[in-house]
Amino acid sequence: AQKVTQAQTEISVVEKEDVTLDCVYETRDTTYYLFWYKQPPSGELVFLIRRNSFDEQNEISGRYSWNFQKSTSSFNFTITASQVVDSAVYFCALSEGGNTGTASKLTFGTGTRLQVTL
Amino acid sequence: NAGVTQTPKFQVLKTGQSMTLQCAQDMNHEYMSWYRQDPGMGLRLIHYSVGAGITDQGEVPNGYNVSRSTTEDFPLRLLSAAPSQTSVYFCASMRPGRSSNYGYTFGSGTRLTVV
16 A cells, blocks of 8 residues: 655744755555645645656756655655745655556645744 | 636535535546545545546545546535534546646635534
């Protein structure tokens, strides 16, 4: 069975600090897909990134970067120079390839609440 | 595009009542799912569908039914509401494929309270 662990329940940082959110996953599939979602205080879920197991490249998007390491089954998310608008709950999720070979259902971690203060 | 539309946004039910949470998407996505979000537990998959006429159970399907007669709609039925079903429900849709640009688009959620 697949599992996602986000051990950090809550993180507080001061604006402009860098912060890394950890995500560790478990799966028996050789093909799988990893995601990060943001849930701001308004409650909607915003798709941030998807990484496929067969593409181990790291990704950078502005102040956001993701480090995918199959050797440690981790998919960590770093925010550089954090801002108050980054305050949200961040979820890591995993989908095994399964019969369809594509991501059809997600298993979420329990989320990390990030609080950025001035 | 409206994206994924969920109705209603809020609902209070009495124990034993039944109701249907509506979900519609206008992006022609084949994959659709229902999740519930409870404090400290993240989101858990209730049911999902990989296309019209095809549905399957997720992690927590008991007490819920779904059907997928069209690509656009994926209603979730609560058969006999229980207080344990008090939660926030999210519907989501996604285009299938291996592109790293493809991720689930979520609706704004339905906050359900069962008293």
